[in-house]
Amino acid sequence: MNALAGTRRMVRLALRRDRFVLTFWVLSLTVFLATTTHMSVTGLPTPRDVVTETQFMAANPGMRLMSLSAGASVGAYAMSRSYLTLAILAAVMSALAVVRHTRQSEERGRDEFLRAGVVGPSASLAAAVTVALGANLVLAPLLSLAMIANGQPVAGSFAAGAAIAAVGVAFTGVAAVASQLSSTARGANGLAMAALAVAFVVSGVGNMLGGVDKSGVVAFSAWPTWLSPIGWGFEMRPFGGDRWWLLALSGAFAAVLVAAAGSYAARRDLGRGVLPVQTGRAQASRGLLRPIGLAWRLQRSTFLAWLVGLLGFGLIFGSVTDSVTTAEGSMREWYLKMGGTSDMLDAFITSFVEMAGMMVAIYAVQVLLRMREEEVRGRLEPVLAGAVTRPRWVMGYIVTVALGAVVLLVAFAAGLALTAGLVMGDTTGLLRDVTGAALAQLPAVLVVAAAVVAVFALLPRRATTVSWLLLAAFVLLSPVFGLSLGLPQWVLDLSPFAYQKAPAQAIGVVSIGVLLAIAVALVAAGLATFRRRDLVTG
């Protein structure tokens, strides 16, 4: 077939380009599942623990948004905890791989080169799909082995690996279509991610509308779950039915989408997509015409994604507060120890306020590292060639990140207080307390942000690596994760996240002052250094 000429060579090219990326993806997912399964095994020592925890997972609608319990077993519980995350990651891995080898190569002009050789119009799509499917075929047994190694039943473990990889297969098909719809890589990735978000919401709502059977440990879904590829994986019920025939549904879904994408690819012009190319304003709005306006514009979509994420995070965990307060056993002990209080509700909210603070810190690092990207890509040069001083340019980023962090923390607090208020009552009181507690995380976020500015100024070539490592260390040492590490207190105190435990405890005013002073000092040092250094593009 002419349209597919050269596919084999294109597959080899794609494998060569992806040998590290896909290996890293597959191994990371495997290690993730091995770790969470191990945590489930050690966290549920007695059959009684398994039943209690599974009942909580199965009966709570908030938990069902993310899981569909298949029964009272450690394997089924581990799936309830990890399936959704792994399914989403497998879908992201597959979609990125497909777009990388189709629309991205085309947009960057590489396909033009390749197609000048003996390469058919559908070859790059066929190669991309082959490689993505191959990655999922490797992923499935490795995931199964991760569970078998933790002593889980063999049949259930293989069903679990297949259920997750099947989502990757389905989204290989989705990305194949997305790469033909949009004429840009960014647009294609955006479409695939939007489809993934819809699949998540549809299956989540289906699960929530379902319920729990008489045993109290097996959840069932409502019809919307069956409309989503993520839902098919839920319904496969690893460790509680192992409905293998659902794999055929994912396979057929992917096959239809790939065939449609392939037939369009064979007929269309190079560079064309189904959707029209977006145009924009011929003139800039007044807001854009300052360094701070540009900084905001460049991070706007990132910020909006985080806003939706943190609001949703608050809404989901606010809705499960009532069932948490009655939790017993090891879970209860952990929360009370972490919060340093005897009030379970306060301890629970504190742990999520801490996590929200750390998520906002991730947002801050992500946006501030754009400064380095602007420098490397040569886009800082024309800005500084204008009448813009370097401190003014950096301050544009710092101010937008600080304001963005405030809005994100408040959005999270409002979401959590709203749904917690619905199930627990006293929305106003919760709103006041949680908003205060969330804003008390701001100084820690600002310390992280200021550290990124200093690193960017001092070590431009290492800025990205050092910034993320620093954040990872701070997160690891924070009360939420550091408690079980058995490190001395002074080491844990190195994390800026170690100092606020509101609402479990009163907001510490002294630590706010100290953290803000550190942030100001780091920014001042960063600005002074950045004024003096050369621009480094390499």
Next chain:
Amino acid sequence: MTKAIAVDGLVKSFAKTLALDHLDLAVGAGEVHGYLGPNGAGKTTTLRILLGLLHKDDGGASVLGLDPWRDVAALHRRLAFVPGDVSLWPNLTGGEVIDLLGALRGGLDRSRRASLIERFQLDPTKKCRAYSKGNRQKVALVAAFASDVELYLLDEPTSGLDPLMMSVFQDVVREAHVAGRTVLLSSHILSEVEALCDHLTIIRAGRTADSGPLEELRHLTRTTVVVETAEPTEGLAKLPGVHDASINSTRAELSVDDDELNHVLEHLVTLDVRALTTSPPTLEELFLRHYKDAAVDEPQARPEETA
């Protein structure tokens, strides 16, 4: 004449390489000054130092009488820059980038913006990710020339433009020249430099190889002479100041050192000239001569690089 750019003994080195080695560059106010050199000669490094993006290691550099490192904001209000490899924000439109870059420099002239967009045939509503290299370059050119500034720093500004757009660019530079603006044009395209520039600096391996008004530089070189005579021309090759002679009985093609031109012509007259054409040296010949020489004396000139 006052100097728009005065660079004196400028030195800049990166980790192991010496990028600028006591470079001198003098651009008078109102000049259109060509800045020539092969890849890696240090042209872009020079411009980045003049923009205060890189720190100089040694020597002096002043732009419009100001220190490019210290007086960033004051200086950049008075100049505009076009990079050679234009990188733009993929999610902004061309129109937005033009306004942004103009505003960051202290404003631009709306009617000039409109007329430049028209002349360069640019669609300002397209996102920058959709622009080709030439179109990205047009965005940078419109942004620069829509601002009324004293100095334009152009780093290979036409490398992606088609011939039609190149001629629009040349018109725009000429208009700036007539309006008394100063232009420093770093370029590879010799015909463009020849068409636009009145002054020239040639840089080689970080040093100034030659500098001065274009006409003067030409006179330091050779004229090409093509002659047909009645008598055989064999003896011509032996005359002082004659180079690269190709002689075919009554027809000869030679290059002649300008200060020996009179003697050679006197000799030609004795051979009974039938046809004679002389042409001044092209910039290309000038340019190539500097680099052929460079290739020979490079090892002696740059011992620090062999270490």
